[in-house]
Amino acid sequence: MSTLLALRAPFAQLPSGLIGLVLFTLLACWGAWALASTRGFQRGAETLLMWTVLLAGHIMTVTLFVGAALQSLDAGTLTVVNAMLVVAEVGYARLPAPRARARQARESVRRALGYMPRNVLRHPATLALAAMVAVQYTVRALMGARLPLRDWDGLAYHLNGPDNWLFNHAIGHTPQNLFSDVYPLGQGLLTAWTGAFLGSYQGLWAVQFLFSTMLLLATACLALRCGARPAHAVFAGLGMLAVPIVFLQTDTAYVDVANAATCMATLAVLFTIQPQEVASYSALRARMFALGVSAGCAASVKTAGLLVVAVAAVAGIVQLVRCWPAPDRAPQLGGGLRQAIVVACAGLAPICALSAFWYARTWSTYGSPFWPVAMWGFPGMGPVETIIIGANEPLELREQPALVMKLLITWFSDVVPHTYRYDQALGGFGAVWPLLLLPAVLVAAWLGVRRRLPTAVPLLVLAISIISFANPAPWWSRFTIPLVGLGFICLAVLLGMTSMRWLRLALPAVAVGLIGMSMFQASGQPNVAVADGKGGWDNLSFRETASLTLKGKNPGELVWPAAAYRGLDSLPQGSIVGVTGLGSNVEQPYTHVYASDNFTRRLEVLGAQSSPAALLQRAKARSVRYVFLQAKGPDVALSAQVARDRRHFRRLHLEPSPSETVYEIGLFNPPKCPGGARLRLVPPERADRVVRIDGTVRDGCGAPYRDALVEIWVSFANGSVWEGGTLLASRAVAADAKATFELPPDTRERRVFLRTGSGGYLPPAASNTVLIPGRPGPQ
Numbered sequence: 073m074s075t076l077l078a079l080r081a082p083f084a085q086l087p088s089g090l091i092g093l094v095l096f097t098l099l100a101c102w103g104a105w106a107l108a109s110t111r112g113f114q115r116g117a118e119t120l121l122m123w124t125v126l127l128a129g130h131i132m133t134v135t136l137f138v139g140a141a142l143q144s145l146d147a148g149t150l151t152v153v154n155a156m157l158v159v160a161e162v163g164y165a166r167l168p169a170p171r172a173r174a175r176q177a178r179e180s181v182r183r184a185l186g187y188m189p190r191n192v193l194r195h196p197a198t199l200a201l202a203a204m205v206a207v208q209y210t211v212r213a214l215m216g217a218r219l220p221l222r223d224w225d226g227l228a229y230h231l232n233g234p235d236n237w238l239f240n241h242a243i244g245h246t247p248q249n250l251f252s253d254v255y256p257l258g259q260g261l262l263t264a265w266t267g268a269f270l271g272s273y274q275g276l277w278a279v280q281f282l283f284s285t286m287l288l289l290a291t292a293c294l295a296l297r298c299g300a301r302p303a304h305a306v307f308a309g310l311g312m313l314a315v316p317i318v319f320l321q322t323d324t325a326y327v328d329v330a331n332a333a334t335c336m337a338t339l340a341v342l343f344t345i346q347p348q349e350v351a352s353y354s355a356l357r358a359r360m361f362a363l364g365v366s367a368g369c370a371a372s373v374k375t376a377g378l379l380v381v382a383v384a385a386v387a388g389i390v391q392l393v394r395c396w397p398a399p400d401r402a403p404q405l406g407g408g409l410r411q412a413i414v415v416a417c418a419g420l421a422p423i424c425a426l427s428a429f430w431y432a433r434t435w436s437t438y439g440s441p442f443w444p445v446a447m448w449g450f451p452g453m454g455p456v457e458t459i460i461i462g463a464n465e466p467l468e469l470r471e472q473p474a475l476v477m478k479l480l481i482t483w484f485s486d487v488v489p490h491t492y493r494y495d496q497a498l499g500g501f502g503a504v505w506p507l508l509l510l511p512a513v514l515v516a517a518w519l520g521v522r523r524r525l526p527t528a529v530p531l532l533v534l535a536i537s538i539i540s541f542a543n544p545a546p547w548w549s550r551f552t553i554p555l556v557g558l559g560f561i562c563l564a565v566l567l568g569m570t571s572m573r574w575l576r577l578a579l580p581a582v583a584v585g586l587i588g589m590s591m592f593q594a595s596g597q598p599n600v601a602v603a604d605g606k607g608g609w610d611n612l613s614f615r616e617t618a619s620l621t622l623k624g625k626n627p628g629e630l631v632w633p634a635a636a637y638r639g640l641d642s643l644p645q646g647s648i649v650g651v652t653g654l655g656s657n658v659e660q661p662y663t664h665v666y667a668s669d670n671f672t673r674r675l676e677v678l679g680a681q682s683s684p685a686a687l688l689q690r691a692k693a694r695s696v697r698y699v700f701l702q703a704k705g706p707d708v709a710l711s712a713q714v715a716r717d718r719r720h721f722r723r724l725h726l727e728p729s730p731s732e733t734v735y736e737i738g739l740f741n742p743p744k745c746p747g748g749a750r751l752r753l754v755p756p757e758r759a760d761r762v763v764r765i766d767g768t769v770r771d772g773c774g775a776p777y778r779d780a781l782v783e784i785w786v787s788f789a790n791g792s793v794w795e796g797g798t799l800l801a802s803r804a805v806a807a808d809a810k811a812t813f814e815l816p817p818d819t820r821e822r823r824v825f826l827r828t829g830s831g832g833y834l835p836p837a838a839s840n841t842v843l844i845p846g847r848p849g850p851q
Contacts, residue, residue, distance in 0.1 A: 087270075089147070089269045089270045089271055090269070090270060092147060092151070092269045093266060093269035093270055093275060096150070096151055096154055096155075096269070097131075097265075099154060099155065099158055100127060100130050100131055100134070100154055100158065101123075101127055102158060102162070103130060103157060103158030103159075103160075103161035103162060104123055104126040104127040104129075104130045104161070105123050106158075106161045106162045106164070106165035106174070107126050107130075107161045107164065107165065108120075108122040108123040108125075108126050108177070109165065109173070109174035109177040109178060109181075110164070110165050110170035110171075110173050110174050110177070110358060111173070111177070111358045111359065111361070111362045112173045112176075112177070112349070112355045112358050112359065113177060113180070113344060114180065114344075114349060115180060115184065115293065115296060116177075116180040116181035116182070116183055116184025116185065117184050117289060117292055117293050117296065117305075118293050118340065118341075118344060119177045119180060119181050120181060120184070120289055121286065121289035121290055121293050121337060121340060121341075122341070122362055124282060124285055124286040124289060124337075125286060125334070125337050125341075125362070125365055125366050125369060126362075126365060127282065128262065128282060128283070128286070128334075128369050129365045129368065129369055129422065129426060130154075130157065130161075131261065131262050131265050132258055132261045132262065132369065132372060132426055133157065133425065133426065134150060134153050134154045134157055134265075135150065135261040135262070135264055135265050135268075136243065136261055136426075136429060137153060138150050138153050139237055139241075139242055139243030139261075139264065140242075140243040140429060143241070143242040143243075144241060144242070145237050145238065145240075145241045145242055145243065145264065145268060146241055146268060147268045147269050150265065150268055150269075169352075169354050170358075173355070173358070187302055188306065191302050191303040191306045192303075192306060194303065195303050195307070195580070196581075197307065197577075197580030197581050197583070197584045198303060198306055198307045198310065198580070200584050200588075201307060201310045201311065201314060201583075201584050201587065202310055204314060204584075204587070204588060204591060205310050205313045205314055205319075208313075208314070208319050208591060208595070209281070209284070209313070209319065209322065211595075211618065211621075212277065212319060212322040212323045213277050213281065213322075213323075214621050214622070215277075215323045215598065215600075215617070215621055216274070216276060216277025216278075216280070216322065216323035217274050217275075217277060218274075218621045218627055218628070219323070219600065219620075219621060219627055219628060219631050220628045220631055220634035220669065221273060221276070221323075221324065221325060221634075221664070222324075222599055222600065222601075222631065222632070222633070222634075223321075223324035223325060223326060223494055223495070223599070224495060224662075225324075225325070225326055225495070226324050226325025226326060226664070227325075227633070227662035227663065227664040227665060228249065228251075228662055228663055228664075229249040229251040229252040229255070229663065230252075230257075230259075230260065230325040230326070230327065231260075231263070231273065231325055231663075231664040232246045232248050232249050232252035232663050232664065232667075232675075233246045233252050233257045233260045233264075234257075234260050234263045234264040234267055234273075235664060235667040235671065235674070235675075236248070236674065237260075237264050238264060238267050238268060238671040239667070239671050239672075239673070239674045240674075245433075245437070247676075247677065248663050248675050248676075248677055249663055250444060252663075253434075253437070254434045254438065254443050254444065255374075255375065255430075256371065256372050256373065256374065256375060256377075256427060256430035256431065257372075257430060258330075258369060258371075258372030258373040258426065258427065258430070259279065259283075259325075259327045259330045259373050261372075262279045262282070263276055263279055263325065266278060266279060267671065271670045271671065272669050272670050273325075273669060276323075276325060277322060277323050279330075280321065280322040280323070280324070280329060280330075281322065283329050283330040283333040283334075284313055284318070284319075284322060284329060284333070286333040286334070286336075286337055287309075287312050287313070287318070287329065287332055287333035287336060287553075287557070288309040288310065288312060288313055289309065289337075289340075290333060290336035290337040290339070290340045290557075291305075291308050291309045291311075291312045291336060291557045291560060291561060292305040292306060292308060292309035293305075293340040293343075294336065294339060294340050294343065294532060294557075294561050295308045295309070295560070295561045295564040295565065297340070297343045297344070297528050297532075298525075298526055298528045298529045298532060298561055298562075298564075298565050299525065299526040299528070299529070299565055299568065299569075300561070300564035300565045300567070300568050301564075301567075301568040304563075304564035304565075304567045304568055305564055307560075307564060307567075307580060307583075308557075308560035308561050308563065308564040309560075311504075311560040311563075311583065311587065312556070312557050312560055314502075314587045314591055315500075315501055315502055315505075315553070315556050316492045316496065316500055316501070316502050316590055316591065316593075316594035317492075317494075317496050317500035317501065317549045317550050317553065318332075318553060319591075319594070320492060320493065320494040320496075320594055320599075321494045321550070324494050326494060326495070326550070327373050327374050328374075328550040328551065328553060329553070330373045330374070331370065331373050331374040331376055331377055331553075332553035332554050332557070334366060334367075334369040334370035334373055334377060334380075335370050335377060335379075335380040335539060335554055336554055336557055337366045337369075337370075338363065338366040338367045338370055338380050338381075338384050339380070339383075339384075339532065339535055339536070339554075340366075341359070341362050341363045341366050342363060342384055342387055342388060342391070343528060343531075343532070344359060344362075345359050345360075345363070345388065345391040345392070345395060346391075346394075346395070347394055347395045350395045353411060353415075356392075356395060356415055357414065357415055357418045358418075360388070360392075360415050360416075360418040360419040361418045361419065361421075361422060363384060363388060363419050364418065364419035364420060364421060364422035364423050365422040365426070366384075367380065367381045367384045367385075367419075367422075367423050368422045368423040368424070368425065368426030368427050369426055371423060371426070371427035372426045372427035372430060375442060375445075376543055376551065377427075379538070379539050379542055379543065380539055381423065383535050383538055383539060387535070388419065392415065439451060440452055444459050445459050445460065455544075456544045457544050460544065460545075461544055461545050461548075464497060464545075464548075465497070465545070465547075466482075466497050466498045468481055468498065469481060469482065469498070469547055475546065475547075478547045479546065479547055481498075481547075482497075482498050482499055482500075482547045482548075482549070483499070483501065483505060483506045483510065484506045485498050485499040486499040486500070486501060486502050486503045486505065486506065486590060487503050487506060487507065489593055490593065491593070491596070491597050492590075492593060492594035492597070493597075493599065494599065495550060496549055496550065497548060499549065500548075500549025500550060501549050501555075501556045502586065502587060502589075502590030502591070502594075503586045503589060503590050504559075504583055504586035504587050504590065505556050505559060507586060508559075508563065508579070508582060508583055508586060509556060509559025509560060509562070509563060509583075510559060512559055512562040512563040512566055513533065513558055513559050513562045515562070515566060516529055516533070516562035516565055516566060517529075517530060517533045517562075520533065525565060525569070526565075529562070529565060532558065532561065533558060533562075536554045536555060536557070536558045537555075539554055540552040540554060540555045563579065563583065566579075567579060567580070595614050596613065596614050597611065597613070597614075598612065598613075598614055598617045599611075600612045600616075600617045600620070600631055601631065601632040602620070602630045602631060602632065602635070603630065603632070603635060609632045628669075633662055633665050634665065634669070636665070636730055636731065637665040637666070637730050639726030639727050639730060640666070640668065640673065640726065640730070640734075641668065642726060642727075643673065643698060645672040645673075646672060646673075647672070647673050647674075647697055647698060648673070648674050648675075648676055648694065648695050648696050648697060648698075649666050649673055649674070649675055649676070649696065649697070649698045649699070649700065650675070650676045650677070650678045650691055650694060650696035650698070650699045650700070651666065651675065651676075651677060651678065651699070651700045651732075652677075652678050652679060652680055652681055652687070652699075652701065652702075652706070652707055652710070653677060653678075653679060653680055653706070663675060666700065676694045676695075676696050678690045678691060678694065678696065678699070680706060681710060682710075683710070683713060684710070684713050684714045684717045684720065684721065687699065687710065687714065688720050688721075688737065691737050692737070696737065697736060697737055697738075698724070698734060698735070698736055698737070699714075699721075699734070699735050699737060700730070700732040700733070700734055701714060701732055701733045701735065702731075702732055702733075711733055714735060715733075718740065719739070719740060720737065720738070720739065720740070721735040721736070721737060722735060722736045722738065722740050723735055723736075724736055763814065763815040763816075763817065764812065764813070764814050764815075765784070765812070765813045765814075765815065765824060765826075766810050766811075766812050767782050767784070767810065767811045767812075767813070767826045767828075768810050768811075782802065782803055782811040782826060782827070782828045783799060783801075783802045783826070783827050783828070784799075784800050784801055784802070784803075784813045784824060784825070784826055785797045785798065785799055785800065785824070785825040785826075785827070786798055786800055786815070786822050786823070786824050786825070787822070787823045787825070797825065800813070800815075801813060811826075
């Protein structure tokens with residue numbers, strides 16, 4: 073008994089949400105494995121790949137059904153529906169035909185996992201690459217679990233959907249940001265799955281790791297299909313995870329890795345539809361279902377995934393014609409229109425189940441499934457180059473009209489050391505791409521055309537080229553991640569066909585050296601900023617970030633931008649907060665910071681308002697209790713009017729204070745606070761220094777007279793300040809209630825007078841005077 077209690081003690085301290093997430097995700101893994109093992113893949117790596125794809129599809133299906141159909145998105149309902157789907161999947165796998173395929177799949181996976189350590193340990197370059205990847209992703213996992221999210225697109229719109237769903241316990245529209253409401257949010261479903269159990273986004277890194285694993289396996293499977301040796305295929309898969317634009321996104325909410333992984337997985341499944349592997353009608357149907365799930369995941373993650381759906385549709389029809397029964401195989405496969413319809417539905421059904429909801433919702437609301445982009449004959453606000461790309465194109469590329477020059481500039485920019493970002497616009501693949509992988513692609517394509525390589529190689533080059541170069545920004549590395557995967561696959565194929573042993577050893581070593589150089593550069597600036605104590609933020613180095621992540625007691629309270637809005641946690645749970653607009657927000661472009669990390673607040677965008685009365689009316693209509701007004705931009709005039717309406721707006725002084733002014737909306741009895749001004753003289757250290765004067769203007773309640781105009785007058789006379797007084801300057805009171813002035817040194821004695829309010833010869837609303845002694849003259 074004492075032994076059992078000792079074993080249970082560490083687990084007793086784990087949060088129940090984490091335990092639930094792990095247990096029910098493992099349950100989903102069981103169901104996905106049961107279904108993946110029945111797909112009839114010959115290679116163990118392909119079965120493992122299908123496992124990751126079906127796991128993603130399983131969780132997407134459960135979360136979408138619970139949130140959109142049942143309108144009950146919480147951990148309890150997710151648990152019940154998840155268990156029901158797992159029972160169905162496991163029950164299907166127990167049928168006679170699927171059970172036979174599952175037995176073969178388990179054996180092939182067992183062999184593949186047995187070969188894996190040997191393929192890594194026997195090749196020093198692969199072992200070194202595996203160690204680099206393991207260290208990098210361990211660090212990224214710790215950062216993702218310990219630090220709040222900091223990526224631009226994630227905080228601006230990727231998290232808005234899950235924020236709303238988990239607050240409302242239902243999947244609906246997301247009006248806070250247009251892109252949140254029109255983009256497919258398949259990855260957001262997995263984010264909501266982790267959030268429903270954990271009550272936060274600390275598990276988002278695990279979602280990215282799922283797609284990273286899928287990307288590794290898909291690259292390795294394609295390399296094997298193209299004729300690469302298993303050891304070289306492992307090297308290719310690991311190389312994909314070592315690309316800067318890939319691992320830098322693993323602790324963000326970006327969807328580019330998921331898009332690349334699902335696209336590569338779709339191509340990998342497509343290449344398995346071969347006549348010699350489809351021995352029965354049920355096997356063909358199982359393979360088409362696998363293709364449909366992969367393509368459906370791709371289309372649900374990002375609109376760009378429709379490119380791979382189109383490629384898979386065309387190539388899939390060709391493969392079906394090749395695999396359709398010859399006369400001597402007719403008894404095994406069957407024939408006729410009915411069978412063709414069933415096989416087609418096996419591929420189309422999962423695509424529609426996983427992705428149709430997003431495009432149908434956007435179409436019914438905005439009149440186009442691709443809104444706001446005008447494409448394929450559907451209306452929109454403009455072409456994708458204007459709506460999506462726009463100012464994101466670097467200046468170095470805008471000056472180049474030719475696409476070839478743009479590609480060469482962005483690819484070869486990685487040869488020169490520079491700082492990497494998760495949304496890298498110039499470069500992003502690392503130096504290994506232009507110096508080694510791009511030549512490998514060109515050589516492999518040439519050899520493939522000359523039929524000196526398997527037919528799969530030129531076909532893969534064609535498919536990935538279409539997917540990469542058909543998008544509107546082929547120069548942007550995060551949009552063309554499959555392209556670098558093609559480079560690793562071609563390198564793996566060429567390594568297997570060369571007879572020169574020294575070349576088989578030298579090329580991987582060179583690749584590891586180039587990858588290590590880029591990985592070191594990309595890890596130096598981990599996109600973590602903390603307060604510098606002067607009102608600004610300092611970017612931390614990798615070492616400082618590691619120290620904060622590992623040793624910091626509450627690192628989430630220090631990292632920007634979450635730290636700047638930590639004061640909002642003092643608001644009551646269930647609060648609805650409002651802003652006038654985000655498009656013109658000059659100080660804070662993010663949306664997620666207004667909602668809480670534990671989904672206890674919701675943001676409403678109220679739109680521009682002309683007066684406090686209009687703001688009050690709109691806020692009450694949206695059930696908004698707290699409103700944020702910007703210190704700069706369009707809110708300046710409205711903020712000054714709201715500050716005077718103390719009957720309906722009460723200013724809150726949150727700690728720490730965000731950049732906006734926060735008002736509570738209600739019906740208040742404001743105290744009558746007399747005006748007052750206090751003048752503080754900061755004496756110089758030496759008499760010949762500039763004299764700094766801070767005027768602090770507050771009301772009798774201690775609140776700043778924000779935006780009040782303060783005048784400074786100076787007089788050298790002994791009488792009243794008006795006798796020979798001169799108005800030197802006027803300045804608006806800042807958010808901290810201060811108006812700061814600086815006076816040059818003078819040998820004469822000066823009387824300085826500060827005033828605010830009224831004007832002309834009328835008495836000021838507040839004033840104060842200070843006497844400044846003169847500077848000593850020369851001896």
